[in-house]
Amino acid sequence: MIMLNGLSIQFSSGSRTPYFQVSPKKRIRFGMENLNLNLVKKIIDDILNEDYHINVIFIAGYIVNNKRISSKSKIGKFIDIKNWEETIVREEDSDHRFIYATIRNLEKENVIKYCSKILKGHTEAYISFYTDEFLIYVSGDVIDIISNNESKINKLKEYYFELYDKYYEEKYEL
Template sequence: MDKIKKFHINFTKNIEIPFFQVSPQLRVRFGVELFDNGKLSLLKDILSETLDHPQEINVTFISGYIKNDRRYREKTNIGKYIKIKNWSETITYHDEIDANVIFTTIQNIRFEEVYQYIKSVVKGMRSSYIVIYNENYLVYISEDVIDFISYDQNLIQNLKNHYQGLYDTYYEK
């Protein structure tokens, strides 16, 4: 999870999603409705531009909780799409729920696995609290939005220029 720190977000404190932890110059948001009616090629284009590079792709998500010395697993469906082979867990205590939260990181996943997982979320599958990231971009996925974050505002500006009129501008100010 150390690689997430370069994006200046705190993923383990899931009070606020990553999008709201950075300035507008470092983020861009797409509503999942943009990919309805067979527009999955647009989704693949955006993901290819951001994640399909020779750099390592990692994923971090909430995989469960520990409360009263008992471990509870989240149903994530990650294993359906991503081959889990090189993973680690980080456990952090959260006062607000009086429990430990288990964050799992899977390293070095393939772009096609990422695309298949995000495509299934866009089509309606429930998503866990998850980010996918490489050297330049961090991607947060939910049932409603796909957020791209970078530490380099030029990379985000390039995305905004390339997909002008398609990305969500509601929180741009």
């Protein structure tokens, strides 16, 4: 569970992605097909300033039949790994367990580097970067930005009106 200024996000492989856990007023989505490296840098710069303590959480692996299996996310190629913490969570009604890794105090450049590598088609992880104010979910298809600060999400939607994905704006409202 990630707490985001009073906003609870369930980060697990069995739950909906963070985007679908909040109302449209607290989220914005960008389709990877509409992005390039310069746009990714600009979006990340717009939401993460130098004062933020940036953390990342991702699925690092699995434990099946008491055997540890890596997710092969190759995170270390894109992110400076320090302050690594693992949390093992048992899947309901199963012997399988997920290994969630958290790395604290990343540099903004690590976020940009990871997003640009995924944009270029590298193997993705089930991953989210987060601060006290923003959560950035990155997949091979989308970059989702979540915040409890509706005015900041509104500003992003105004600035990137032609670019952001509006498909789910009215659907799946909470």
